[in-house]
Amino acid sequence: MDHLKAQAYLLSKPEAVLDHPFGKDVMVFNIxxxxxxxLALGKMGKGGGQxxxxxxxxxxDPxxxxxxxxxxxxxxxxxxxNKRLWNTVILDGSVPEGEIERMIDNSFRLVVNNMSKKQQMSILPHL
Structure with a gap:
């Protein structure tokens, strides 16, 4: 999966919003x-490494x-x-696209499940 497909899939989640609170080089997806x-190029927008x-x-989930x-x-x-609760996936083509989509879905669900019931009510019917 390339970054454009990843971005499109992230934004396809119900009520997902793209923001740049850490600067223009780091895309942050919120619900x-x-x-x-x-999502960012290199080490979260700083280059280097991969x-x-x-x-x-x-x-x-840990x-x-x-x-x-x-x-x-x-x-x-x-x-x-938080290295216990978050993973970084390097989009180098080695992880199957379906697996990346599953990881995105799980991340989204984990965040939604920690919201109040009132906030969840507008999202859960779309999952």
Missing amino acids: KNKMFAT EGNWWMNLKC DEADMLRDIFPSVIPGYHM
């Missing part, structure tokens, strides 16, 4: 002002986060995030 993903590849931060890191070398602890 009701709660971040569920970031330069040329886009990096996406996604919220993740046990699943560890398993995904064991399975996919391009899934690493969340860059500049």
Whole structure:
């Protein structure tokens, strides 16, 4: 999955909004002002490391986060995030597109599930 497909999929989530609170180089995807993903070139907009590849931060269940890191070398602890709860997926083509979509869906659901019931009511019917 390339960054354009990732961006389109992230924005396809109900009520998803794109923001740039960390500068123009880091795309932040929110649902009701709660971040569920970031997307940036290189090390979250700073280049270096896996330069040329886009990096996406996604919220993740801690046990699943560890398993995904064991399975996919391009899934690493969340860059500049709580490493227990977030993974960074380096979009280098090594993770199947369906798996990335599943990780995005899980990140979105984790954030929605932590919202108040009132906030969830406008989102859950669309899932």
